[in-house]
Amino acid sequence: MNLTADLTGQTVLVAGNAAAARRAVRRFRTSGATVRTLTSPADFSPGLLDGVVLVAAIDDGDGGWAALPAACRRHGVLLVREPAAVPGGQVTLVGGGPGTEDLLTAGALAALREADVVFYDRLAPHRSLDRLAPGAELVDVGKRPGHHPVGQSEIERLMIESARAGNNVVRLKGGDPFVFGRGGEEVASCAEAGVPVSVVSGVTSAIAVPAAAGIPVTHREVSRMFTVVSGHAPLTEEEHTHLAGLGGTIVVLMGVGTLPQLAAGLRRAGMRADMPVAVVERGYSDSQRTTVSDLADIVTAAATARCKSPAVLVIGEVVRQAGSCREQAAQLAGLAGRLEAV
Numbered sequence: 001m002n003l004t005a006d007l008t009g010q011t012v013l014v015a016g017n018a019a020a021a022r023r024a025v026r027r028f029r030t031s032g033a034t035v036r037t038l039t040s041p042a043d044f045s046p047g048l049l050d051g052v053v054l055v056a057a058i059d060d061g062d063g064g065w066a067a068l069p070a071a072c073r074r075h076g077v078l079l080v081r082e083p084a085a086v087p088g089g090q091v092t093l094v095g096g097g098p099g100t101e102d103l104l105t106a107g108a109l110a111a112l113r114e115a116d117v118v119f120y121d122r123l124a125p126h127r128s129l130d131r132l133a134p135g136a137e138l139v140d141v142g143k144r145p146g147h148h149p150v151g152q153s154e155i156e157r158l159m160i161e162s163a164r165a166g167n168n169v170v171r172l173k174g175g176d177p178f179v180f181g182r183g184g185e186e187v188a189s190c191a192e193a194g195v196p197v198s199v200v201s202g203v204t205s206a207i208a209v210p211a212a213a214g215i216p217v218t219h220r221e222v223s224r225m226f227t228v229v230s231g232h233a234p235l236t237e238e239e240h241t242h243l244a245g246l247g248g249t250i251v252v253l254m255g256v257g258t259l260p261q262l263a264a265g266l267r268r269a270g271m272r273a274d275m276p277v278a279v280v281e282r283g284y285s286d287s288q289r290t291t292v293s294d295l296a297d298i299v300t301a302a303a304t305a306r307c308k309s310p311a312v313l314v315i316g317e318v319v320r321q322a323g324s325c326r327e328q329a330a331q332l333a334g335l336a337g338r339l340e341a342v
Ligand code: SAH
Pocket: 097, 098, 099, 123, 173, 174, 175, 176, 177, 178, 179, 180, 181, 203, 204, 205, 206, 209, 252, 253, 254, 255, 280, 281, 282, 283, 284, 309, 310, 311, 312
């Protein structure tokens, strides 16, 4: 059972050793409660329950707590049990999906709930972090185009320093940490520093943002492969040739700025001028928008529509499926009525 209680101004007793109870203490403080702590069963006296509305019994493995539930019953105080906090001193890279809370995984939610510190990006679903990581310290290390508040090596240094100080650190990233997310570098630097590190995969925007616009990246008898490309820097002539020769769907991230070079390169490499292209901006937000054209005209269409980052480009016949899949995808994503006509 999951209950929501207003604990503002109420006294809560958290019972459990300090390391195991640290998340619960922080969470109850954040909820506005006055927190009393009891770190060892040997220190228990019934007087500690005076004025207490709730006891949080943390499962810290100490058998001495057995008498606590009976004492709570006698005093008419509610008791809830909680698992011990995850040990500190580690980093978890968490994929936050394409920006909607609906697409956070169960693993991501669990990691956030247990976090002492969260370092998050602009594209990660950060608006509800207060609720998803209650009591955690929230650090914005977001990179915006042309504006780099915290450099990559500085992010890595801060994460490691925080884990070494005993915190359970979550690095929340947009989409999946290993898809153009520099997740590999962050894992490597933690490993090098001797800090335990793990990864919770996320739903990548490369698949989910086209889906939000009703575009399946593969479709029977239309496309049996999809290639995910970074448009951060223009591709080489050889890469254009390879991509055009594959005959499958091409999904481009960070590609708004280099769209003119890509469109021209694919045309030079022999891709048909009438190949459908979609630009899906700000997937899963209230201002999600899809602009569809063909390879010959997409640069003009995107300029006219003033397409901006963040956007996912989709090049391929699957773009034509948008009409038939759109309604279904909208319903699935809870976005009915929000998608623009394509
Ligand atoms: N690791 C991320 C990608 C990081 S690169 C992932 O797996 O999704 C950042 C790029 O992702 C953006 O420039 C854009 O191309 C794309 N992107 C991420 N979220 C997006 C969203 N909600 N809408 C549109 N594009 C998005």
